[in-house]
Amino acid sequence: MTFVSDEKLAQALSNLWGFLDTWLDDHGGVHGYIVHHHHDNMKILSPDTWTQAPCILGALEIYRKTGEEKWLERASFLGDFLVNTYIRELHVYRNSNHEHKPLGRAGLIHNALPSYSLLKLAYVRKTLNLPYEKYYEIAKDNIQHFILRNWDNSVGAVSSEYHDKPAHIHNMNSAVIMALSELTKVEGNPQYVQHYAQKIANYILNCQVKQGPLSGTYPYVDKDKNYRTLYSLITALGLLALYEQTQEEQLILSVKKLITHLSKFVNYETGLICHFHREGYPQWIPDTSLFLALCNEIGMTEVKGVRVKDILDKLLRWQYPTGGFMLSIGFEDLWYKKEIPSRPNIRRWRDILATPNWNAWNFWSLSKLLPNGIKLPPPKILFPLEIYSDKEEREGPYRIVETKDSVTFYSVEEGSILGLFRKKEDVASYCVINERVKYWGTLQRILKYPEPIRKLILALPDLIHQQNY
Numbered sequence: 001m002t003f004v005s006d007e008k009l010a011q012a013l014s015n016l017w018g019f020l021d022t023w024l025d026d027h028g029g030v031h032g033y034i035v036h037h038h039h040d041n042m043k044i045l046s047p048d049t050w051t052q053a054p055c056i057l058g059a060l061e062i063y064r065k066t067g068e069e070k071w072l073e074r075a076s077f078l079g080d081f082l083v084n085t086y087i088r089e090l091h092v093y094r095n096s097n098h099e100h101k102p103l104g105r106a107g108l109i110h111n112a113l114p115s116y117s118l119l120k121l122a123y124v125r126k127t128l129n130l131p132y133e134k135y136y137e138i139a140k141d142n143i144q145h146f147i148l149r150n151w152d153n154s155v156g157a158v159s160s161e162y163h164d165k166p167a168h169i170h171n172m173n174s175a176v177i178m179a180l181s182e183l184t185k186v187e188g189n190p191q192y193v194q195h196y197a198q199k200i201a202n203y204i205l206n207c208q209v210k211q212g213p214l215s216g217t218y219p220y221v222d223k224d225k226n227y228r229t230l231y232s233l234i235t236a237l238g239l240l241a242l243y244e245q246t247q248e249e250q251l252i253l254s255v256k257k258l259i260t261h262l263s264k265f266v267n268y269e270t271g272l273i274c275h276f277h278r279e280g281y282p283q284w285i286p287d288t289s290l291f292l293a294l295c296n297e298i299g300m301t302e303v304k305g306v307r308v309k310d311i312l313d314k315l316l317r318w319q320y321p322t323g324g325f326m327l328s329i330g331f332e333d334l335w336y337k338k339e340i341p342s343r344p345n346i347r348r349w350r351d352i353l354a355t356p357n358w359n360a361w362n363f364w365s366l367s368k369l370l371p372n373g374i375k376l377p378p379p380k381i382l383f384p385l386e387i388y389s390d391k392e393e394r395e396g397p398y399r400i401v402e403t404k405d406s407v408t409f410y411s412v413e414e415g416s417i418l419g420l421f422r423k424k425e426d427v428a429s430y431c432v433i434n435e436r437v438k439y440w441g442t443l444q445r446i447l448k449y450p451e452p453i454r455k456l457i458l459a460l461p462d463l464i465h466q467q468n469y
Contacts, residue, residue: 009369010376012316013062016363018379019323020055022404023356025424028081030055032356033421033428035327037228037275037282038334039099040350040435042419046102046426048095049114051357052082054364056117060124061367066375072124079121082114083138091145098357108160109234111146112175115139119182126186136186143183147176148196156199167221170207171231173200174238181241193245201242204235205254216261217277227277229265232258233290240297256298262291263303270329271314281330281342286358288315289365296369312369321382322402324354325362333436339393340436349389349398349409388412395434409433 023031029047034040056078063071085094095101096110118139125132152159157168158176177200180192209217218235220226236255243251265274272283273291292315295301295308302308319325330344331351340348385402398418399410409419420429 006371006374007377008316009312009366009371010374011380012319013363013366013370014376014379015319015323015381016325016359016366017058017323017376018381019320019354020356020359020363021379022322023423027084028077028079029085030078030356030360031424031426034099034101034357035350035353035355036099037332039437040433041099041101041437042421042433042435043428043431044101044426045421045423045428046095047081047085048098048101048357049082049093049110050098051360052078053113053117054360056082056114056121058360058364058367060117060120061364062370062376063124065367065370065372067373068375072128075121076125079118079135082118083134086138086142088141091142093142105161106146107172108147108150108158108169109172109175111142112172112179115142115147116175116179116182119179119186123182123186132186139179140183143179143192147179151196155203157203158200162221168203169221170204170218171220171234171238173204174235177201177238178241181245184245190245193242197242198246201239201251204239205250208254208257214261214277216257216259218258229262229273229275229277229287230284230290232262232277233287233294236294237290240294252298255294256300259291259294259298259300266291266303266306266311268306268311268314271311271317272329275328275332281344282328282332283330283344284328285315285318285325286327286361286365289362293365293368320354320385320387322354322385323379323381324359326352326354327358336436346390346392347388348392349396349400352387352389353400354402 020030025031030051031045031047032051033042033045056075059071059075059078063075082093087094090106092106092111093114096106096114097104098107098110118135122132122135122139125135147158150159152168155168157173159166160169160172162169177197180197184190184193204218207219207223209215214227217227218232220228220231236258239251239255262273265277265279267283270283272285272288274280275282275284275287292308292312295303300308303311328351330342331340331348332342333340383402383404387400389396389398389400391397397412399412401408401410405423407421407423408417410416411418417430419431419433422429
């Protein structure tokens with residue numbers, strides 16, 4: 001199925017890789033700062049698995065579609081970085097904690113995704129009679145000694161910590177399904193699918209909302225009532241990966257129910273989908289690109305009477321001349337909405353900044369839409385890029401200048417430099433930009449209390465403010 005013209009999509013994808021390549025070091029690591037819906041990490045630029053894995057997967061997908069060996073070579077180069085930086089003593093990948101890098105507990109999805117990418121790479125190389133063992137061995141070590149170490153047989157899923165308590169996070173378990181399904185392909189042994197992946201999928205299907213306005217969605221964790229578009233879509237990826245193995249109809253029907261539900265939240269003027277299972281804002285580009293990729297995989301050509309290819313046309317308009325995409329419209333903090341509410345009428349710097357982590361996911365998603373047999377043209381990208389953010393609650397406006405080698409934040413009002421990021425270094429050269437980190441730890445501690453007490457604690461700052469004025 002073809003969405004937009006083959007040439008337009010191929011050029012956009014080539015340009016996107018051109019952007020990511022400016023963050024790629026000589027060892028195969030993709031650097032970058034991080035903006036997330038609940039947390040920033042602007043000072044640490046070292047490569048992390050959330051960024052690295054989808055770059056590998058996108059390159060492999062392009063190789064599969066084009067047959068061009070350079071894309072397999074790129075995937076192998078990126079995969080070598082994961083192998084060479086794997087922490088064997090801990091059985092985890094370096095910086096497998098994304099927004100919390102370089103320190104902090106290794107995450108489940110942040111290990112399952114790189115293992116999945118290495119196993120995809122191993123499978124392709126094995127079928128071509130190329131050396132594949134090192135990718136396979138690292139991934140299997142991670143699966144056996146880290147991922148499955150937290151298997152919860154009473155539920156049929158992998159447990160991980162959520163607000164300091166064990167829980168079963170669906171999108172993370174979905175990534176485990178993907179890794180186990182690919183391990184089965186490499187080994188030709190169905191035991192990991194039969195003993196683990198199918199049980200995880202059954203648990204996810206059991207937790208999927210069955211009726212009401214949210215029918216079809218997957219909760220973030222167990223049967224909680226938190227729903228996030230990006231994570232629902234990632235959950236669907238795992239179910240489709242298992243469907244390829246087993247052809248169980250309930251898996252693809254589950255994904256179709258999700259896509260039907262999410263189609264209500266696509267804004268047909270912007271071409272973007274809301275990040276939080278509702279109409280309006282914030283609208284995220286990574287969510288939208290993944291939504292379109294899943295539509296393609298399940299054969300959906302229209303969304304509420306609108307052609308999916310028209311949505312993709314609008315999505316591609318958000319691509320910068322550098323090849324990167326901005327993040328969103330109407331950025332909103334996940335937990336601290338009073339501090340950073342969604343204001344789509346202004347350009348928050350978190351909205352307009354092209355970050356490698358989310359562009360890596362755009363790269364993987366868009367690669368899934370590429371038709372077979374096409375060749376990617378050379379990238380047509382233009383630097384420098386100069387963009388301006390608006391005045392926000394306590395910061396900005398900023399002038400942001402990106403070159404092939406660096407990104408610089410300037411204060412518009414004072415003209416001073418507030419952030420200097422050299423793309424291939426591990427740490428920012430200079431950064432006094434306000435990161436959302438300090439209050440997050442406080443909020444984590446508050447979430448341990450029962451809901452009535454939480455509401456009282458969270459209301460105290462407003463009460464104090466009112467008394468002072």
